[in-house]
Amino acid sequence: MSKREGYYIELDEMAESMLRGADFLGCGHNGIVYLLEDNKVIKIFKSKYVCKNEYDILKKTSKSKYFPQVYFHGDYYIVRSYAKGERLDYYIKKNGLNRKVAANMIRLIKEFKELGFTKLDIRCKDLYLSDDFSIKVIDPKNNYSKNCSYPRHLMKGLSKLGVLDEFLGIVKKEYSEEYREWNFKIRRYLGRGIK
Numbered sequence: 446m447s448k449r450e451g452y453y454i455e456l457d458e459m460a461e462s463m464l465r466g467a468d469f470l471g472c473g474h475n476g477i478v479y480l481l482e483d484n485k486v487i488k489i490f491k492s493k494y495v496c497k498n499e500y501d502i503l504k505k506t507s508k509s510k511y512f513p514q515v516y517f518h519g520d521y522y523i524v525r526s527y528a529k530g531e532r533l534d535y536y537i538k539k540n541g542l543n544r545k546v547a548a549n550m551i552r553l554i555k556e557f558k559e560l561g562f563t564k565l566d567i568r569c570k571d572l573y574l575s576d577d578f579s580i581k582v583i584d585p586k587n588n589y590s591k592n593c594s595y596p597r598h599l600m601k602g603l604s605k606l607g608v609l610d611e612f613l614g615i616v617k618k619e620y621s622e623e624y625r626e627w628n629f630k631i632r633r634y635l636g637r638g639i640k
C-alpha cells in the first residue's frame with residue numbers, strides 16, 4: 446500500500462476493506478486507482494470536491510455505454526467499472542488508426558453532444574479501447590463546466606501521432622456536418638492553415 450503515501454485520507458471501513466489486496470492500476474493528478482474483484486476499480490481522490498465533481502458527471506452519464514458504471518461512492522472515493530483494453534494513444538502508436546476506431550471516436554463526440562456536454566473534447570490518454578474497438582472514457586473532467594465546441598485535444602493528440610489527416614478524412618465521410626468546423630478550427634489551432 447506504499448503507493449498511497451501522500452494520500453492521508455481517512456477512508457470508511459467499506460473502502461478500506463475493498464483496498465486490502467487490491468492491485469495498483471495507475472495514478473494521476475487527482476487520484477489513485479486500484480483494481481478490485483468483479484471488473485471493478487476504486488479511485489481514491491485527494492480532494493473531496495474533485496471526487497464530487499467526477500461523481501456528478503458520472504451520474505449524468507450513467508446510461509451511456511462509453512462511461513464507467515458507478516457502484517458505490519464515499520466522500521473521497523468512487524467504485525466503478527474497470528475499462529479493459531489499451532490506452533487509445535498507445536494503440537494508435539503501435540497499430541495506426543483504422544476506420545472502425547475513428548468511427549467510434551466520432552460516435553463518442555456525438556454522444557458527448559447528446560449528453561449535453563459543453564466541452565466536446567477529451568484527451569486520447571483518457572480513452573481505452575477494447576478488442577472489439579469499442580471505446581471507454583476512464584477519466585471525465587469538466588464536461589459541464591468548460592466550453593469547447595470541437596474535439597481540440599483529441600485531434601491535437603492525433604496530430605502528434607501523425608494520423609490527423611486520416612482521421613479528418615473519415616470525419617468528412619462519417620460526420621460531414623461537422624467536418625468543415627473541425628477541420629477549420631484544428632488547423633487554425635495548430636497553425637497549419639486550411640487544406
Ligand SMILES: Nc1ncnc2c1ncn2[C@@H]1O[C@H](COP(=O)(O)OP(=O)(O)O)[C@@H](O)[C@H]1O
Binds near residue numbers: 473583584
Ligand atoms: N477504469 C480504469 N481502467 C484501467 N485503468 C484505469 C482506470 N481508471 C484509471 N486507470 C489508471 O489510473 C490512472 C489514474 O486515473 P485517472 O482517473 O486518470 O486519475 P486522475 O483524475 O488523477 O487523472 C489512469 O491514468 C490509468 O492508468
Ligand SMILES: [Mg+2]
Binds near residue numbers: 571584
Ligand atoms: Mg487522468
